[in-house]
Amino acid sequence: MSELLNDILFLPEAASTFAERIDKLHHFVVGTTMVMSTAVGLAALFFFFRYRRRLPAQATEYVVPTLKTEFLFVSVPLVFFLAWFGIGFRDFTWVTTPPKDAMDVYVMGKQWMWKFSYPEGPNGVNVLHVPANRPVRLLITSRDVLHSFYVPAFRIKMDALPGRYTQIWFEATKPGTYQVLCTEYCGLSHSKMLAEVVVLPEEEYENWIKEQRRGRLQDRQDALADNSLVPPVARMVEQGQVLAGTQGCLKCHSVDGSQHIGPTFLGMYDRVEQLEDGQSIRVDEAYITQSMMDPGAHLVAGYQNVMPTYQGKLQGPETAAIVEYIKSLRTPNVREGASEGPAYDAIQ
Amino acid sequence: MTPSSSIAAPGATPAPEEHHDHHPSYLVDGTTIKSWVLTVDHKRIGLMFLFWVLLFFLVGGIFALLIRVELLTPGPTIMDAMTYNRTFTLHGLVMIFLFMIPAIPAVFGNFLLPLMLGAKDVAFPRLNLLSLYIYLGGAFLALWGMLNGGLDTGWTFYTPYSAHTTTTVAPVLFGAFIIGFSSIVTGINFIVTVHTMRAPGITWFKMPLFVWAIYATSCIQVLATPVIGLLLCLVTVENLFGFGMFDPARGGDPVLFQHLFWFYSHPAVYIMVLPAFGVMSEVVAAYSRKNIFGYRAVAYSSLGIAFVGFFAWGHHMFVSGQSTFTGGLFGVLTMLVGVFTAIKVFNWVGTVYKGAVDFKTPFAYFCGFLFFTVFGGMTGIALGTVSLDVPWHDTYFVVAHFHFIMVGATIMAFLAALHYWFPKMFGRTYHEGWGLVSAALIILGFNATFIPQFLLGNNGMPRRYYEYPERFQALNVASTAGASLLAFGFIIIAMYLTYALVYGKASGKNPWRSKGYEWLSESPPPTHNFVGPQPVFPEEPHFYVDPKKAEVPDAV
Numbered sequence: 001m002s003e004l005l006n007d008i009l010f011l012p013e014a015a016s017t018f019a020e021r022i023d024k025l026h027h028f029v030v031g032t033t034m035v036m037s038t039a040v041g042l043a044a045l046f047f048f049f050r051y052r053r054r055l056p057a058q059a060t061e062y063v064v065p066t067l068k069t070e071f072l073f074v075s076v077p078l079v080f081f082l083a084w085f086g087i088g089f090r091d092f093t094w095v096t097t098p099p100k101d102a103m104d105v106y107v108m109g110k111q112w113m114w115k116f117s118y119p120e121g122p123n124g125v126n127v128l129h130v131p132a133n134r135p136v137r138l139l140i141t142s143r144d145v146l147h148s149f150y151v152p153a154f155r156i157k158m159d160a161l162p163g164r165y166t167q168i169w170f171e172a173t174k175p176g177t178y179q180v181l182c183t184e185y186c187g188l189s190h191s192k193m194l195a196e197v198v199v200l201p202e203e204e205y206e207n208w209i210k211e212q213r214r215g216r217l218q219d220r221q222d223a224l225a226d227n228s229l230v231p232p233v234a235r236m237v238e239q240g241q242v243l244a245g246t247q248g249c250l251k252c253h254s255v256d257g258s259q260h261i262g263p264t265f266l267g268m269y270d271r272v273e274q275l276e277d278g279q280s281i282r283v284d285e286a287y288i289t290q291s292m293m294d295p296g297a298h299l300v301a302g303y304q305n306v307m308p309t310y311q312g313k314l315q316g317p318e319t320a321a322i323v324e325y326i327k328s329l330r331t332p333n334v335r336e337g338a339s340e341g342p343a344y345d346a347i348q
Numbered sequence: 349m350t351p352s353s354s355i356a357a358p359g360a361t362p363a364p365e366e367h368h369d370h371h372p373s374y375l376v377d378g379t380t381i382k383s384w385v386l387t388v389d390h391k392r393i394g395l396m397f398l399f400w401v402l403l404f405f406l407v408g409g410i411f412a413l414l415i416r417v418e419l420l421t422p423g424p425t426i427m428d429a430m431t432y433n434r435t436f437t438l439h440g441l442v443m444i445f446l447f448m449i450p451a452i453p454a455v456f457g458n459f460l461l462p463l464m465l466g467a468k469d470v471a472f473p474r475l476n477l478l479s480l481y482i483y484l485g486g487a488f489l490a491l492w493g494m495l496n497g498g499l500d501t502g503w504t505f506y507t508p509y510s511a512h513t514t515t516t517v518a519p520v521l522f523g524a525f526i527i528g529f530s531s532i533v534t535g536i537n538f539i540v541t542v543h544t545m546r547a548p549g550i551t552w553f554k555m556p557l558f559v560w561a562i563y564a565t566s567c568i569q570v571l572a573t574p575v576i577g578l579l580l581c582l583v584t585v586e587n588l589f590g591f592g593m594f595d596p597a598r599g600g601d602p603v604l605f606q607h608l609f610w611f612y613s614h615p616a617v618y619i620m621v622l623p624a625f626g627v628m629s630e631v632v633a634a635y636s637r638k639n640i641f642g643y644r645a646v647a648y649s650s651l652g653i654a655f656v657g658f659f660a661w662g663h664h665m666f667v668s669g670q671s672t673f674t675g676g677l678f679g680v681l682t683m684l685v686g687v688f689t690a691i692k693v694f695n696w697v698g699t700v701y702k703g704a705v706d707f708k709t710p711f712a713y714f715c716g717f718l719f720f721t722v723f724g725g726m727t728g729i730a731l732g733t734v735s736l737d738v739p740w741h742d743t744y745f746v747v748a749h750f751h752f753i754m755v756g757a758t759i760m761a762f763l764a765a766l767h768y769w770f771p772k773m774f775g776r777t778y779h780e781g782w783g784l785v786s787a788a789l790i791i792l793g794f795n796a797t798f799i800p801q802f803l804l805g806n807n808g809m810p811r812r813y814y815e816y817p818e819r820f821q822a823l824n825v826a827s828t829a830g831a832s833l834l835a836f837g838f839i840i841i842a843m844y845l846t847y848a849l850v851y852g853k854a855s856g857k858n859p860w861r862s863k864g865y866e867w868l869s870e871s872p873p874p875t876h877n878f879v880g881p882q883p884v885f886p887e888e889p890h891f892y893v894d895p896k897k898a899e900v901p902d903a904v
Contacts, residue, residue: 010803010823025736033726040697040722044715046705047700051636057861058637058704065642065698070691073645077690081729088678088733095738096672124460145509146602148742155739162508163596166476166669179817183742183810185502187509188429190815190900226434228754294599312597322692 004151014171015170015199016177023155027083029142036080039324095156103137105235106236106320109140109147110274114180117235117317119324122212125207126195128180130172131205137169145314148184148271151197159184163293163311165285165323169311226293240325243318252307255329262307263300269327274301352626373775375436387493388473389875390636394481395773396645400484401455404446411439413835416797416828422563422818432814433500440503441494442519445527446487448758449616452623453569454483454534457562457763459757459773463866464556466547466883468876471540475533483530488823490523504613507594510583514902517587517652521580528577531619535569538562539728550884556865557633557640560647561626564654566872568615568622573657574780576612579605580858605669610661618657620754622650625692628717631757631764633861633890635711637701638892642695649688656684675734682732689725694719704892708860713764716791717757724753727802745805748798756794763790763841770845775872782844789837863890 005027006014009103014023080154105128106117116128130136130295140149141161150157151170158168172178182193198209243251244265252261263273281287290297292314295307314322374391378384384392414435418425427435458476462469470476491500497516502508510517542563546555555563583605585591592598594605625646633640640646662670662678696718705711727749731737740746771777800823803898808821818822856868864884 010807022739025733026730029730029733029736033730034831037719037722037726039694039756044697044718045701046369046707048715049698051703052702053637053706055703055704060636060704060892061702062639062891063641063698063702064639065645065695069698070642073642073691073694074687078683078687081686081732082680084729084733085679085683088735089679091735092666092738093672095735096675099698107594138882145512146506150739150808150810152739157667157738157741159670161596162671179808180811181808184847185506185509185812187500187513189816191429191435191810194531194817234886270817293596298879309599311599315357 005030012128012152013174013175013176013178013302014153014155015172016156017177018091018149019153019155019174020173020322021094025084025087025091032080036077041117075150079167079176095168095170098137098167099135101264101334102137102169103131103173104137104139105130106317106324107149107151107160108316108320109142109182109186109193109265110143111145112181112182112189112193114149114193115317116200117236118209119327122209123147123317128195128197129205129208130197131202132172132175132199133202135171137167140166140168141289141316141320145186146184147182147186147193148179151182153178154183156199162316165289165290167285172197174218175199175201175204214252236324237328239318240321240323240328244325245324247310247314247318247322249322264327265326269329275299276301276303284329285323288326290321292319292322361845365679365750367485367787369599371876372881373870373872374875375774375872377875383526386477388469388477390462390470390473391773391873391875393476394455394457396455396480397450397458397483399482400487401447401451404442404487405451408443408447408801409835409838411435411442411631413831415439416831418814419816419824420828422816422821426817430448430535433502433812434494436812437499437502441490441499441524443755444503444616444620445490447523448620448754450483450698451620451649451758451762452627452765453538453565453619453839454479454499454530455556456769457534457538457565457623460769460866461559461562462545463772463869463873463877464559464864464889465550466865466878466885467545468878470537471545472537475537476691479530479533479537482533483527486523486526486528486530487739488523489526490520493519493523496739502632504609505580505583506609507583507586507602508535508596508689511586512602513587518584519765521584524548525577525580525584525763527647528580529856531569531573535566535573538566539570542566542689547883547885552565552601553644554885554888555628557643557646557650558623558626559621559771560650561629564650565619565622565626567696568654568657569874571879572619574611576616579608579612603665604722606665607661610664611658614656614664615654615663617750617754618653620758622653624717624758625650627761627765627768628714629692629861630864630890631710631714632699633707634768634860635714636700636705637861637892638701638703638890639694639888639892641698641701642691643661645691646695650692652688653685656688656860658680660685660732663732663737666734667741670816681731682730686729686732689721693722693725706860708767709778709780709787710764710768712784712791713767713788714762717760717764718785719791720752720760720794724749728753729754732802740805740810740812743802743805745810747811748801748805751798751801756798757795763787766845768860770848770856772866772873773853773870774852777855777859778847778848778852780843781808782840786837786844789833789840793830793834793837795832798828798830800824800826800830863892864885865889874886 014020029103031341070258104119109113114126116124138229140158140160142162143161148157149160154170156168156170158166178197178201180195180197182190254264256262257264272280273283274280281298292310294309296305299305374389408588418427418432475686489706493516499517499520500515501513592600594600594602614634629640629646660678660682663675666675731740731749804820804823809816853872857871
């Protein structure tokens with residue numbers, strides 16, 4: 001039934017857990033919409049015929065709706081609209097809240113290509129390898145203008161904004177190759193900004209990763225890629241550590257827990273920080289990026305606003321590498337283990 | 349007139365305007381070019397707007413066809429990528445700022461508002477003329493920019509692309525900024541006219557629903573347009589001098605641009621469709637000879653849409669990285685717009701109930717309108733359902749949706765208005781048979797153009813694509829075929845209406861036997877609309893009740 005509906009509606013193959021949710025709601029919405037529009041249309045057609053004009057100056061009755069009728073006019077659509085919204089918002093919350101055990105991949109849009117970096121492992125241009133049946137969190141940014149990362153088969157999309165990270169996650173259900181498109185107009189070759197997601201069975205993915213680490217395929221892909229934009233060191237954490245030194249981060253931030261001019265990096269990621277303005281914030285990729293670009297925006301309580309901005313001084317991959325380095329300075333690695341769907345608190 | 353011509357020879361055939369000897373129709377009251385370009389008569393200003401609006405519609409339409417021909421094949425067809433990017437930008441800009449926004453308010457609002465209120469003119473006639481020249485000034489500056497360099501940002505001018513692009517941003521944005529003033533001036537003029545110029549007897553709840561719709565539209569124009577004006581200035585300055593408002597490389601925020609842009613551009617959708625709703629309320633009542641079913645509900649829902657329309661802009665940004673909660677909030681508010689529109693649809697269908705339907709050309713457009721509004725509105729609600737917007741955002745589904753509701757509904761209303769009020773404006777009638785044929789062609793062509801685009805969106809084709817993967821081709825070919833049918837329909841309309849303008853039969857004062865207030869004056873009306881003492885309006889508009897047949901209860 002739903003296969004047939006998908007064919008009628010020209011929906012692409014549904015290859016993620018989110019796609020299944022989306023399609024169900026889509027069928028519900030299209031179904032009720034069609035029934036309601038047909039009802040309204042048939043009523044109108046019946047009236048056109050039944051009440052056609054017989055005399056040029058025919059007089060009509062004065063008909064006005066009762067309060068009950070008007071109440072029906074308002075409440076029936078409202079109930080349906082709110083039901084759709086309720087289901088839709090639940091699913092939206094689900095897809096914008098990655099499970100804690102999701103595997104991270106950094107995605108960077110650049111006129112006109114997609115670059116993918118794995119925290120531990122290879123970089124790639126226009127090809128993203130992911131394992132099947134395992135949640136993958138995408139941390140998306142842009143190097144220049146706005147882009148939008150869209151995989152029709154997964155039904156996911158998220159804008160790529162320069163100087164900021166956005167996130168979305170998915171869990172691919174079927175191994176295969178799926179197209180990635182850019183949906184935010186980004187200039188001359190907007191329509192050529194295509195990439196693909198290769199979903200591999202878990203085992204093959206592990207093998208692929210191992211091969212990448214050995215550097216065999218890495219060399220080949222680096223040769224194809226625009227090398228100036230891909231971090232030369234495959235392991236982002238190592239690169240981040242080097243950058244933290246050369247960019248002067250470590251002059252003010254310690255990595256051993258001792259307090260200095262700025263907060264220590266040790267255990268910073270995922271910590272809840274008290275801010276100068278009395279609020280608190282959980283340190284995530286977005287907050288770390290913002291603190292590099294606009295250090296005074298959310299100042300941690302007890303520290304002076306003395307950090308210079310790194311806006312324009314760090315490239316997208318460099319920012320990602322430093323973020324990854326900071327993330328590596330935390331205690332347990334929750335990325336291990338099988339997915340059990342959204343888990344908002346890591347089970348230690 | 350020269351003294352000799354004012355004395356007709358005995359027995360001579362009277363000239364058509366002889367009838368209004370002392371009160372010639374506004375069309376012949378002064379025939380010099382000066383008497384037109386410097387006129388302060390709202391009807392002449394309305395006609396001049398009609399001329400320009402149609403001209404820009406032709407320009408926008410030609411570019412729409414070029415886009416459709418380019419998309420006939422997956423790769424390059426008739427132009428290169430840069431030309432294509434400029435073409436869709438030009439199509440969007442011209443259609444939205446030069447056609448859709450002024451089409452119904454500036455043409456029919458201008459022409460009819462004073463007539464429907466029993467007034468001699470709008471409140472500020474000179475300001476009214478000024479709004480025409482501001483509009484033309486802005487239009488030509490923008491078009492000049494488009495032809496000398498050409499803008500390739502799309503009509504949304506999203507930063508940081510618009511801050512970086514080397515194409516001509518400044519004159520185009522400044523042109524659009526100037527056009528905004530025309531919108532504001534017209535809006536203020538209409539608001540003041542409705543408040544102060546109503547004839548005795550026309551209370552707020554006896555105003556024709558077209559007036560209600562124009563009033564609600566004017567409120568949006570006055571409140572929202574300044575925001576986009578300032579925004580366009582900021583982008584221009586950013587592009588020219590490198591200010592860092594929206595460019596993250598200089599510490600700016602590109603999402604701030606989107607908030608400001610949609611704060612205007614979402615209500616702007618209602619600037620386009622609310623007048624269309626108003627026209628349809630008039631047309632459905634006139635051709636089914638019925639009072640409006642639920643007059644107050646329709647009037648209040650116009651205000652409701654105008655109000656809620658200001659709080660729904662964030663649904664353009666569900667995947668822009670705004671917070672999940674914000675997405676939900678804007679999603680709920682979007683649903684309310686849908687409910688207000690549903691009220692209108694039900695009441696229009698209710699108006700036909702127990703009516704006396706005369707299936708003339710404008711009524712055929714009403715049928716098309718009903719379909720486009722229901723279908724466009726429903727797909728709008730589907731897009732407002734946050735999770736469904738994730739895959740659909742920025743695909744052809746959105747393109748099809750907004751063409752259905754904004755373009756489909758507005759074009760239907762514009763053509764219905766043009767046919768319904770053609771005798772009022774020119775005192776002549778058009779050929780009914782051609783009218784119905786072309787209406788059928790247009791409705792069919794429109795569906796054939798945009799229904800495939802819904803499916804393209806489902807299938808995942810992003811908008812603003814110059815080239816596309818093979819699998820999208822069949823639907824693109826279908827869409828292009830529909831567009832040519834649509835163009836054919838418009839050519840027929842242009843031909844028979846131009847013919848009617850010159851050779852059409854005299855229509856008489858009220859050819860539709862309508863009880864709309866505007867038909868109480870002559871067709872075409874004299875310069876000051878009503879001859880003799882101040883007109884009074886004892887009945888509510890569209891009161892077709894047979895006094896013997898029914899008692900009149902109080903309206904709900």
